[in-house]
Amino acid sequence: MPYFDAASSVPLHPVARQALQASLDEGWADPARLHREGRRARLLLDAAREAAAEAVGCRPDELFFTPSGTHALHSGISGALAGRRRVGRHLTVSAVEHSAVLHCAESWRADGGTVTEAGVDRHGAVDAAEFAAHLRADTALACLQSANHEVGTLQPVAEAAAACREAGVPLLVDAAQSLGWEAVPGDWSLLAASAHKWGGPAGVGLLAVRKGVRFAPRGPADERESGRSPGFENIPAVVAAAASLRAVRAEAAAEDARLRELVDRIRARVPQLVPDVEVVGDPVRRLPHLVTFSCLYVDGETLLHELDREGFSVSSGSSCTSSTLTPSHVLRAMGVLSEGNVRVSLPAGTRAEEVERFLGVLPGVVAGVRERLGAPASAGSAGSAGSAGSxxxxxxxxxxxxxxxxxxxxxxxxxxxxxxxxxxxxxxxxxxxxxxxxxxxxxxxxxxxxxxxxxxxxxxxxxxxxxxxxxxx
Amino acid sequence: MPYFDAASSVPLHPVARQALQASLDEGWADPARLHREGRRARLLLDAAREAAAEAVGCRPDELFFTPSGTHALHSGISGALAGRRRVGRHLTVSAVEHSAVLHCAESWRADGGTVTEAGVDRHGAVDAAEFAAHLRADTALACLQSANHEVGTLQPVAEAAAACREAGVPLLVDAAQSLGWEAVPGDWSLLAASAHKWGGPAGVGLLAVRKGVRFAPRGPADERESGRSPGFENIPAVVAAAASLRAVRAEAAAEDARLRELVDRIRARVPQLVPDVEVVGDPVRRLPHLVTFSCLYVDGETLLHELDREGFSVSSGSSCTSSTLTPSHVLRAMGVLSEGNVRVSLPAGTRAEEVERFLGVLPGVVAGVRERLGAPASAGSAGSAGSAGSxxxxxxxxxxxxxxxxxxxxxxxxxxxxxxxxxxxxxxxxxxxxxxxxxxxxxxxxxxxxxxxxxxxxxxxxxxxxxxxxxxx
Known part of the structure; x- marks a missing residue:
């Protein structure tokens, strides 16, 4: 049963499972304690921190484990904003950041801060120069994702980081979608990621804060993780997260090439097979494994259910599949069709036959949904008088x-x-x-x-x- | 190698391990997704919530999973305070709450709130009437632990909850140390706990918020856990936490009786075996498995190291074993000796022989530490002129x-x-x-x-x- 929703979460990588099981016996004690169980836990935690820092491309003392990617973003953004409150209260983000970032921005605005959003083009890409134009004398922090989670478009993080350095503004990179594929390039200041996106366990986020970045943790004091992340350390999960990050990185080049070809196949063939479809996101500067398209005259929730009945698990940015009944803010910012939206994100190991089966099933599923909705017959003809139903x-x-x-x-x-x-x-x-x-x-x-x-x-x-x-x- | 630091953390319960492993395969997907993997994850999450709610004694829709007990306390306290901001800005806590609660209180005070602390007697017990006297017209929240984490003394939560109901003030109970033993009695409003204290995995806290309690979650919006706890759900860990809570509860009565007898043995024999010792905490109204004593003329860190060399893992509230070089605020509030402090907390399954071995080793270890420090010879003689060294x-x-x-x-x-x-x-x-x-x-x-x-x-x-x-x- 092909699972094509890797951008939401992927099954545990075998290396993660192995590391988790091994460290359940060694990593359950409080690493702040002086006894042997505590020291053993501390050793595991230190080793995991070193491994994760190496994969992130920072020093171990710049890397903190959080309970989730969301927590890493919340802590990173609020800590960086508080650390630079004397500079100003302006935060800039791209319009297509993950909702966790946008919710931080809303919360910051509610607390009296100022927020500006850099727009994107029709591919969902931020323009580095436009992003840089948002940097002001009172800008406390800029946030940019490394790659978009809904359409896969890569963002110009290295260029944005350079512009931020030039302006003296720290850049926080949300690397949730890309960290399993590669280290984030450029001279960023803070970075956040989430282990369950690369095959690590749930319960682990990464927050990197480079030395020299002004940072004032918010909320009640807690001495764990150098004051960056409260709560008892989840060592078995952290060990599994670090081990699996190394493992997926070792496989990344080969999987990238393989999945990129499968995604290219979907990008090329879906418009041939299904009328009235818009494939969105950058065709080249993109994540290897992710493609999104929208189908005119189709209800996204029904489409998802029908694909699920055929054995395919995908996701959608259509409004009817969200609890708020609003379409994805990413599709909105791009100005593309949101109805009948399907995000296909292939986990490592996806086989070509599975993709072919998907391509075989999709046209009939879309046609069926359209028929039930009484949609106009097909592309080209919709504009001609009298053709599209009475x-x-x-x-x-x-x-x-x-x-x-x-x-x-x-x-x-x-x-x-x-x-x-x-x-x-x-x-x-x-x-x-x-x-x-x-x-x-x-x-x-x-x-x-x-x-x-x-x-x-x-x-x-x-x-x-x-x-x-x-x-x- | 006997591990006597159960109050810090205990090894994974076999049932937790089993549940964790089983749910790694079923519980990795995003439970908000509509596809079968998402629905399967949702089913596991719902079942875990029901099981945990039953053990806590609340409705499933009153129970939220957080990434740790600390997060449960932070969210519970800040949410309850914000929910009642129109009532007032007064928070009352006991002086012997866990540092996670006291840090919330500090943070609240820094934000302009008022905090009062109910004191304790020499056993570390809060007086319910004194606690009730702290409730005022502007009291937004009261916090009381079910049992003290350092000396094991039970607190009068049912009486405090009744007084709070009477005053119209919500009571938050920190049940971290007791929830594995029994449900918290009385008509509390909020409750927090931590799974790794009862043999569940790290990465899971519980926050219960009774219907009708005014609650306004703080921080950026997040729709997970009804807005009470942000971040991707850690379903395998949550399943393991709920399953192990049921399992330890099933064993609680028998273990309580067994460990209570072993602790009574330690309480009675340590003062006979070691001169100049003060056993602290309530001898009767106490957790079954925990006993704390302080040894005059002893440096706590050295004592811990020496016990560790003998194979015993214990913990200490002495100042020299804390990173801040301050003695435990619990011992300070009780007004008892903090030097040479040892907390023995027995995990389920501790055997009488292990306790006997500990009692056999302790006198020599204490005597050795005292000798190296040049401490006065022994009890009774210290007061008589000329006896205690020159x-x-x-x-x-x-x-x-x-x-x-x-x-x-x-x-x-x-x-x-x-x-x-x-x-x-x-x-x-x-x-x-x-x-x-x-x-x-x-x-x-x-x-x-x-x-x-x-x-x-x-x-x-x-x-x-x-x-x-x-x-x-």
């Missing part, structure tokens, strides 16, 4: 001269508003306008994206929930 | 009429100041005074404690670091 199926009104044709999709979740739009676009003359009324948050992203994919003109949102589309073709 | 060994001055005899122990660590005091007390007449100059923090505790043990009068500290002792016998 207008009677939509709540269409005022198609006459003078007032624009209106599609009322209030209360309907995506992809319904876009489907209804596609059904009626042929009913207005070229140059004519369709008004779509929709209160699903995703419409704001998907209606413009549909226009871009279909060559129609998105004419704006004159009032919230009212979208204007002008027929061009 | 005054020439101490830095003694002004023994004549008029000005009091002075012992200059500045720059010397405990137990040296007390040893020097004991050596010269016989040189002053009954009714005469010795002045001890000492800058070791522990002297403030140990000189009065020595006086109480020796029947001499402690006449105060007229200026910092100057202690007056009047000879009575």
């Amino acid at each position: 207008a009677a199926e939509g709540d269409v009104a005022g198609a006459g001269q003078g007032s624009p044709l209106t599609v009322d999709a209030v209360g309907r979740l995506c992809p319904v508003p876009v489907i209804e739009l596609a059904k009626v676009i042929g009913d207005v003359p070229v140059g004519g306008t369709v008004r779509v009324l929709a209160d699903d948050e995703a419409a704001r992203l998907d209606i413009p994206a549909w226009c871009a994919m279909r060559g129609q003109e998105y004419a704006g949102e004159p009032e919230p929930g009212v979208y204007l589309v002008r027929r061009k073709v | 005054a020439a060994e101490g830095d003694v001055a002004g023994a004549g009429q008029g000005s009091p005899l002075t012992v200059d122990a500045v720059g010397r660590l405990c137990p040296v100041p007390v040893i020097e005091l004991a050596k010269v007390i016989g040189d002053v007449p009954v009714g005469g005074t010795v002045r001890v100059l000492a800058d070791d923090e522990a002297a403030r505790l140990d000189i009065p404690a020595w006086c109480a043990m020796r029947g001499q009068e402690y006449a105060g500290e007229p200026e910092p670091g100057v202690y007056l002792v009047r000879r009575k016998v």
Whole structure:
């Protein structure tokens, strides 16, 4: 049963399992104690710290273990901001950071700080020069991911780090998605990562804080991990995390080449096999194992369920698959379609046959979902009048001269508003306008994206929930 | 090799190991995902929550997993304080709480809150009526441990909880030391505990927040654990924690009886076997497996090392064994001797022969440490003139009429100041005074404690670091 959601979490690497089991017997005691069990635990902890630091590319005394990548980000960001509070209260982040970073930014803003977000291009890539332009005299910290977790695009961390050094601003790199593949390049100041992303156990994050970076830990004092991370040390897990990081790094070059080819196959063939699909993310500067695409006229949750029934585990940034019913902020920042979104992230060891099976199953699954939703038939034809189902199926009104044709999709979740739009676009003359009324948050992203994919003109949102589309073709 | 430091951490319980290994294969995925691996992880997490909630005595939706007991305390205290900020900013705690609680209190005070501490008696017990007297109209939260981690004394949590209900103040119980033995009695509002204390793995704390308790999680938003605990769920560890809690509870009654008898043996025999020892903590209302005693004229760190060489792992609240060189705040609050302090906490399964071996080894070890320190010979004789080594060994001055005899122990660590005091007390007449100059923090505790043990009068500290002792016998 192929599991294609490696970017969420991967099964324990065999080396992690072995190290975990071995250190359960040796690493359970309190490493602060003077007795032999404590000293043994301390030795394991020190050795794990050295191994992890080497893989990160920092000194062991710059590397701290936290209970998760989220904790590493929370502690790293709050500690760096507090350490530089005399400099100022400005934080800059990219718009496509992980929600853990963006939630820190929200919390910082709520506490009276200032936050600016560097935007991204349609591939989800930050522009290093634009990122640098966000650095100000009062900037306490800048945050940039090494690679995007939803679309796989690599970010220009080395260039951003150089610009930050130049400006005297520390750069925190969220390396959660890339650390298993390679060390983060460049002269960064802080780094955060998460072991379960590379095959280590849950319960371990890494926080690196370079010597010389001003850092003031927040929250109640705790002497563990040099005051950077409170709570009893989870030594067996930390040992397993460090051992597996070394192990996956040893396999990284070969797996990178293998998975990169499989992802290229998916990137090339999905648009051939499935009509009305947008493959997103940078095709070249990307993580080796991750590809994301969105399917017009498809409900992401149903798509995930159908793929799951076929044995494929994938993830989605569609709004209907999130508890908040909002589409992924990454897709939003990129300005790409969010409906029918599928993220395929291949774990190490994925076989070509599994990918082929996926490619074999996907077209039928998408077609089935579309059929049940009453979606327009296929690409190219959606723009031609009369082809896309009868207008009677939509709540269409005022198609006459003078007032624009209106599609009322209030209360309907995506992809319904876009489907209804596609059904009626042929009913207005070229140059004519369709008004779509929709209160699903995703419409704001998907209606413009549909226009871009279909060559129609998105004419704006004159009032919230009212979208204007002008027929061009 | 007997390990007698169960109150710090215990080896993994066989049931925990079994559950951990089994769930490594099933519990590595993100339980928020819709695919089968995610659903499987979610099932394990839900089952663990139910099992843990049952053992805690709360509803599953009142129970949250955190990365450690420290995190449970930090989140529980900060969340409860924030949830009741309109009521007021007063926090009350006992003086003998775990440092994780006291550090929260310090941090709260630094943020502008008010903190009061309920004192304890010489056994380390909080008086429920005194605790209740700390509850005020502006009290946002009260914290009380179920049992003390250093001396084993049980606290009156049920009575304190009743008083808190009466006053409309939530009570948070730190149940770290007792939860493996029994559910916390009474109508508490919040509870925190730590799995590695009962034989669960590191990396798991429990936070219970009863429905109806106002709670506002602090820090950046995170949807995991109902917003109570950020970070990727550590499901294998959580499963192991819950399973082992049930397992140790099933064995608790029998182990309680067995270990209680062994501790009674230590409590009775140590004072018979070793001169000048004070056994501290409540002899009856106590944890079954824990006993603490302090040895006059002994340096705690050396004692620990010597016991370690003999194969016994224990812990100590003496100042010389802490990184801050301050004696345990628990011993200080109790007003008992801190020098030569030993905490013996027996893990489940400890055999009577191991305790007997310990009792066989201890007298020689203590005598050896005392001999090397040049300590006075033995109990009873220390007060009689001329018996306790020659005054020439101490830095003694002004023994004549008029000005009091002075012992200059500045720059010397405990137990040296007390040893020097004991050596010269016989040189002053009954009714005469010795002045001890000492800058070791522990002297403030140990000189009065020595006086109480020796029947001499402690006449105060007229200026910092100057202690007056009047000879009575």
